[in-house]
Amino acid sequence: MTFEAKIRIKLHWDGQRIGQAELRPRPLVRATELVRGKTVEQAATVIPMLFSICGKAQGAAAAVVLTFAQGGEPDQMVERERLVLAEALLELLWRFLLDLPGIMGSQGNAALLAALRKGLAQAVAGQNETAWQTFAVQAETALSQAILGMPVADWRGFSDPAKLPEWLHLAETETARNLLELWNGEGCWGDGGVALMPDTSRERILNEVLPGLEGDEHFALLPHWQGGVMETGSLARMQMHPLLAELLRQEGASILARFLARLFEIAELLDRLREPVEPGWVQGAALGPGIGLAWVQTARGLLLHRAELDGQGIVADYCIVAPTEWNFHPAGPCVEALTGKSASSADEARRSAELLVQALDPCVAYMIEVEHA
Amino acid sequence: MCLAIPARVAELLDNDSAVVELGGVRKEISLALLDGVVVGDYVIVHVGYALNRLDPEEAAKTLQLFAEIGLQTE
Numbered sequence: 208m209t210f211e212a213k214i215r216i217k218l219h220w221d222g223q224r225i226g227q228a229e230l231r232p233r234p235l236v237r238a239t240e241l242v243r244g245k246t247v248e249q250a251a252t253v254i255p256m257l258f259s260i261c262g263k264a265q266g267a268a269a270a271v272v273l274t275f276a277q278g279g280e281p282d283q284m285v286e287r288e289r290l291v292l293a294e295a296l297l298e299l300l301w302r303f304l305l306d307l308p309g310i311m312g313s314q315g316n317a318a319l320l321a322a323l324r325k326g327l328a329q330a331v332a333g334q335n336e337t338a339w340q341t342f343a344v345q346a347e348t349a350l351s352q353a354i355l356g357m358p359v360a361d362w363r364g365f366s367d368p369a370k371l372p373e374w375l376h377l378a379e380t381e382t383a384r385n386l387l388e389l390w391n392g393e394g395c396w397g398d399g400g401v402a403l404m405p406d407t408s409r410e411r412i413l414n415e416v417l418p419g420l421e422g423d424e425h426f427a428l429l430p431h432w433q434g435g436v437m438e439t440g441s442l443a444r445m446q447m448h449p450l451l452a453e454l455l456r457q458e459g460a461s462i463l464a465r466f467l468a469r470l471f472e473i474a475e476l477l478d479r480l481r482e483p484v485e486p487g488w489v490q491g492a493a494l495g496p497g498i499g500l501a502w503v504q505t506a507r508g509l510l511l512h513r514a515e516l517d518g519q520g521i522v523a524d525y526c527i528v529a530p531t532e533w534n535f536h537p538a539g540p541c542v543e544a545l546t547g548k549s550a551s552s553a554d555e556a557r558r559s560a561e562l563l564v565q566a567l568d569p570c571v572a573y574m575i576e577v578e579h580a
Numbered sequence: 581m582c583l584a585i586p587a588r589v590a591e592l593l594d595n596d597s598a599v600v601e602l603g604g605v606r607k608e609i610s611l612a613l614l615d616g617v618v619v620g621d622y623v624i625v626h627v628g629y630a631l632n633r634l635d636p637e638e639a640a641k642t643l644q645l646f647a648e649i650g651l652q653t654e
Binding site: 212220240242253256257258259262263305317318320321384480570571572 | 582583584586610611613614624625626628629631632641642644646649
């Protein structure tokens with residue numbers, strides 16, 4: 208296996224539409240091979256080192272799952288949650304400062320993202336309330352000035368999709384210009400009929416997800432919710448937001464809805480970053496002697512860790528299920544939305560797939576191939 | 581899972597970019613999100629951007645971990 212794990216998507220274009228879309232998931236490194244035989248302390252140190260963009264979430268999941276597996280109760284949950292929320296906030300801002308501009312052919316703002324990354328690093332290093340509040344102000348300023356073109360407080364009250372065109376026309380930001388293009392048609396599709404993941408409550412995870420995780424050896428590569436595919440991420444978490452709920456009624460889980468959901472979620476994360484409340488994104492449970500489970504939300508969606516220790520407290524089995532495997536399942540939301548999508552040229556078919564992939568946001572690179580059937 | 585495999589910076593280019601080496605492959609990446617990178621540094625790369633700098637000792641440890649599970653990084 209090489210280091211560059213890519214998702215591969217093959218479109219069969221018949222001259223008028225994408226007749227069939229095939230998706231080959233990225234090859235997975237089995238987490239258990241990384242940590243089997245290690246002590247709990249070693250595993251908890253190693254796991255966050257192994258992941259590039261979701262290290263805080265992976266670290267929190269590892270700490271929680273291993274503590275529960277040891278029969279303990281995880282500490283510092285509020286602090287862990289804050290790190291996970293801040294990491295997600297930065298990831299969501301990345302979509303608007305680099306990825307969306309990239310796919311829409313505009314410039315982007317790497318310098319602002321770099322400054323925000325530094326701000327977060329300082330907040331983490333500062334380990335005090337002032338440092339966190341400074342980062343929150345920096346992130347809110349970036350959101351209101353560079354992305355929304357309006358105060359975040361006004362954005363929070365935005366609930367009517369009929370008012371979207373006015374904002375998109377008036378806001379003088381790169382994000383508004385890019386979203387306007389999506390609103391004008393390019394982004395008003397993307398629903399393949401795959402359900403949005405419901406709230407990941409303890410009961411639901413234990414009763415509706417855990418049986419699959421424990422009973423299906425391919426679950427990490429092909430995860431399912433009681434046998435069904437699911438979409439995870441901002442739109443799933445924010446589906447009850449009034450504007451998004453209305454947009455979902457009008458055009459389903461469109462590309463535009465997925466990007467807007469991220470913007471509403473960024474505003475919500477800012478509030479929770481300022482005043483940490485009871486952890487909701489970082490959760491876990493003891494499943495029995497030596498066995499633990501953690502479920503953590505990330506920018507891209509649900510992350511699951513399950514750990515099993517032997518009698519000496521050494522890791523005997525470890526499973527990680529990442530959000531990318533839900534959204535880029537071979538029968539998941541990406542494939543289902545592409546199948547049947549009209550496209551008058553091979554280039555249009557490829558462009559449609561690129562937009563949808565960006566809207567679903569895999570955590571690895573991807574390749575799209577178009578075959579004229 | 582987006583594995584954080586350290587890549588060695590082989591060459592600095594204009595426009596805030598660099599060439600990194602990993603697994604025998606040379607690849608051009610952007611340094612727009614990371615300051616002060618010099619040739620010989622190890623960086624974590626994500627979709628074409630250098631994200632973090634690692635000291636050589638830390639990078640060696642991580643590369644050893646990946647090598648143990650047969651991931652080709654040399």
